[in-house]
Amino acid sequence: MKKKRIRIDGEQSRAKILTAAVRLATIDGIERLSLARIAAETGMSKSGVFGLFGSKEGLQLATVEAAREIFIAEVITPALERKGGRDQLLALCEGFLDYIARRQWPEGCFFASVAAEIGAGDGPLRDRVAEGQKEWVGLLAHNADRAIDNEEFHADSDPDQIALELSTMLTGIDIAYLLHRDGELLERVRRIVRARLG
Amino acid sequence: MKKKRIRIDGEQSRAKILTAAVRLATIDGIERLSLARIAAETGMSKSGVFGLFGSKEGLQLATVEAAREIFIAEVITPALERKGGRDQLLALCEGFLDYIARRQWPEGCFFASVAAEIGAGDGPLRDRVAEGQKEWVGLLAHNADRAIDNEEFHADSDPDQIALELSTMLTGIDIAYLLHRDGELLERVRRIVRARLG
Numbered sequence: 039m040k041k042k043r044i045r046i047d048g049e050q051s052r053a054k055i056l057t058a059a060v061r062l063a064t065i066d067g068i069e070r071l072s073l074a075r076i077a078a079e080t081g082m083s084k085s086g087v088f089g090l091f092g093s094k095e096g097l098q099l100a101t102v103e104a105a106r107e108i109f110i111a112e113v114i115t116p117a118l119e120r121k122g123g124r125d126q127l128l129a130l131c132e133g134f135l136d137y138i139a140r141r142q143w144p145e146g147c148f149f150a151s152v153a154a155e156i157g158a159g160d161g162p163l164r165d166r167v168a169e170g171q172k173e174w175v176g177l178l179a180h181n182a183d184r185a186i187d188n189e190e191f192h193a194d195s196d197p198d199q200i201a202l203e204l205s206t207m208l209t210g211i212d213i214a215y216l217l218h219r220d221g222e223l224l225e226r227v228r229r230i231v232r233a234r235l236g
Numbered sequence: 237m238k239k240k241r242i243r244i245d246g247e248q249s250r251a252k253i254l255t256a257a258v259r260l261a262t263i264d265g266i267e268r269l270s271l272a273r274i275a276a277e278t279g280m281s282k283s284g285v286f287g288l289f290g291s292k293e294g295l296q297l298a299t300v301e302a303a304r305e306i307f308i309a310e311v312i313t314p315a316l317e318r319k320g321g322r323d324q325l326l327a328l329c330e331g332f333l334d335y336i337a338r339r340q341w342p343e344g345c346f347f348a349s350v351a352a353e354i355g356a357g358d359g360p361l362r363d364r365v366a367e368g369q370k371e372w373v374g375l376l377a378h379n380a381d382r383a384i385d386n387e388e389f390h391a392d393s394d395p396d397q398i399a400l401e402l403s404t405m406l407t408g409i410d411i412a413y414l415l416h417r418d419g420e421l422l423e424r425v426r427r428i429v430r431a432r433l434g
Contacts, residue, residue, distance in 0.1 A: 065356065067265060067353070145355070145356035146352070146355060146356065150352055150411060151352045151353075153352075153411050153414060153415050154344070154349045154351075154352035154411055154414070155349075155352070155353065157344060157411060157415045158263060158343035158344065158414055164415070167415065168416060171415055172416070198424070199424060199427070199428060202409075202412075202421065202424050202425065202428070203405065203425075205408065205412070206404070206405045206406075206407075206408025206409045206412060206425065207401065207404045207405050207408060208404075208408065209407065209408035210403065210404025210406065210407035210408040213348060213351050213352055213355065213407050214373075214400075214404060214407070216351060216352070216355030216356055217351050217362070217365065217366040217369055218366060218369075218370075226396070226397060226400050227400065227401075227404065230397060230400070230401050
């Protein structure tokens with residue numbers, strides 16, 4: 039019984055730390071995320087944080103995974119309820135716009151922010167962020183492909199081209215919205231996306 | 237004679253410092269730009285740097301202006317040689333893509349990077365970056381408007397919508413290219429822009 043209790047507490051601490059870490063990384067940058075900083079932020083001991091993540095890089099990689107899980111829960115899972123193809127593609131794009139409009143993360147999208155920060159560097163952290171971005175664009179392309187199969191898009195459409203167009207526009211609007219805080223910008227992009235997807 | 241010499245040296249030091257500052261701000265973030273850091277980087281005395289910029293904020297604001305001048309020289313001025321309207325709009329977008337392809341700044345576009353970093357904050361620095369971004373989108377919209385006057389675009393096109401679509405896509409590709417370092421991505425966006433502008 040005791041062991042189980044400790045494990046549950048460990049999981050709860052881990053979740054609490056990672057929620058704080060995702061926020062801190064988006065605001066201050068993932069490179070400034072350290073075991074000491076997160077210990078101070080969450081009121082845990084530095085050795086406790088060390089026990090959970092082992093190193094600064096371990097903490098950073100776990101933070102990217104946590105951000106990925108939030109993004110899946112907030113944007114991807116709801117869209118997966120829609121039929122694959124045009125509908126799901128639209129739901130993914132609109133889900134992303136709703137997500138930044140909610141400003142649950144006032145500092146915008148974790149991935150855009152961290153990519154801008156560490157994109158020029160090297161190492162497993164950068165690779166993981168690049169991989170996550172690729173998965174997202176891949177999901178958009180997969181749906182564009184299905185939309186062609188469903189005859190919702192022209193047969194000569196290029197799914198990768200559509201996915202790139204949509205994904206870059208969404209990253210761009212995340213940053214523009216961060217700067218201008220004008221909800222009308224999000225509505226404009228929503229109209230562009232709808233027009234683009236017919 | 238002596239006074240003039242000192243002034244020229246001051247201007248040269250200022251230019252040298254600001255080039256280093258633009259690069260440092262893009263790599264490490266503009267918030268980490270300090271008088272001490274830039275003094276160490278350029279081999280100048282901290283009091284010399286203080287004499288030129290007065291404060292950390294003075295240095296940061298001068299850095300944004302220097303980045304703006306580089307962007308104008310590299311992207312905007314060459315495009316202004318083209319006829320206002322569709323041609324100039326295309327030249328601005330392609331100029332931006334060429335600019336990030338040259339990787340003169342391997343860490344990507346200063347403005348995208350700094351916007352992602354400080355967009356959620358407040359203050360004159362953020363306001364200046366937001367203003368710079370607005371000028372860029374305004375120049376795109378102005379050309380979309382002229383393209384309508386020239387009958388190069390449909391009369392019912394929305395210039396602001398076109399400018400938003402192009403500007404967000406360019407910011408997004410800057411970040412995607414930073415992560416994936418794949419020149420084919422830039423060529424794909426070039427094709428999307430050309431198709432979009434007819």
